[in-house]
Amino acid sequence: MNKIYLDNAATTKIDQKVVDNMIKAHQLFGNPSSLHFFGQEASKALNDARNFIAFFFGCEFEEIVFTSGGSEADNLAIRGTVEANKSIDEPHVITTMIEHHAVLHTVQDLEKQGKIDATYIKPNEEGLISPESILEAIRDNTVLVSVMFVNNETGAVQPIASIGNIIENANIERIKRGLPRITFHTDAVQAPEFFSLGVKYLKVDLLSISAHKLHGPRGIGLLYVKKGSKLCPQICGGKQEFGYRAGTENLAGIFGLSAALEVIVRERADSKDSYVEEKADFPLMISDSIKHVSKLKEKLISGLLSIDNVRINGSAEYSSPAILNVSFLNAEGEAIILNLDFEGIAVSSGSACTSRTLEPSHVLTAMGVEPKWSHGAIRFSLSRETTEEEIDKLCEVLPGIISKLRQMSPLKPEEM
């Protein structure tokens, strides 16, 4: 049986070009910090990769800080900013209720330690954060705002550029009044393949990504750190990564990340049609493969809507073309996942991180989705490698699975 992988928001299949590039990097075994030939050869290769990645983000060479992945990048952004502002009386952090746990649990941890005051912004019922709600939450002692770019569970795309604008304007006033400058961080882990990560356009100070979400390897990610940002390292040792992150560089990982981004850039360049969607807060990078993924998502939606008592969770307009979150009334999420797995189709509920706990997704709950719907939520996440036949197969087997589970339920939809 051909297995079908529709859990690309959890991790993606590594691209062969990435693997080839990583093998090359492993042969450059010198330590980039060493002065001799072996070290310098590795150092030059590291510089080339960093240069290319800086080009991808439209930023400077010194603004790219490699980390072990998205979670570390988020931790560095949050803990590092808070530590750099520790002279402020009760630093205040604004984030949202729908963040990935790498952000949410880090902010909660600092709050529990008594190091910060935190505000968690509630999304609307479509899973979107309004820029105004961020503005209203800003206090004199606010030092950090962290809002994710693309939600990993619903695919809802947050208005990063608008929030960036608000914070930039607020900072101009704050500097005049002698208040601390607010740092703006976004967790963009689900965004790089689909949305523009031009950091100047987004007006972010810090931005996290992870390679394994874009057909790259695990164990490597980065934090974009705008020049002049107040940030304390969280891993101390050598002076690597411009003093922001110690440790001998993971050259193979960095090569893998660079190659994965290069595949995206080349695909855009080779596309018959490629442009950026002209919507201020929805910088979708249209290319042939994005069109392909968008078309498959449309197909999946129409297939799923043929089942009764189904609802789509999250914004239809501001949504990643790769993520679709759907709830089935009177059928439980894990039971659906396992039945699909028996058919060779891999999907997940809310997120891989929540699939082993009993609580319904914190994202759906924050959006006000009732338990009777949130317990039956499934996340389908596509990739450029997903085929039309795979979506057809899913749409063919799913109605039978839902009806089997509903027959097993003691309740009728109208009793719920």
Next chain:
Amino acid sequence: MYTDKVIDHFKNPRNMGEIEGADGIGRVGNVKCGDVMYLYIKVAKRTDSKGREEEYIEDVKFKTLGCAAAVAASSMTTELALGKSLDEAYKLSRDGINEALGKLPPQKYHCSILSADGIKKAIEDYWNKKQDKTDN
């Protein structure tokens, strides 16, 4: 995460369905927590080894809305309860059900609690109904 036994009972649930005119029904769980289980029993009389008359579970069925563990625990509970005397079936424990399934992951243990409660409630429902009849 799940043992083969759990997956087997989830894939091929035993005694799934309803009993029309059941002698007792145990309704446990709720939509808010995500698991809802109804257990139906049919009670009959027989003579035990000591020649005394006893009541036993002649038929048992379940319907469950819930995760694989909840379905498997319901299925296993019906299998364990079928043919047992009411007194024995009433003593079915959450640990007994959990053991029979080859142990659920710790965070799913509550599913075995739910189905153990389900069979108890069904038997209590039967006893209550019988009490009502004799009272009338």
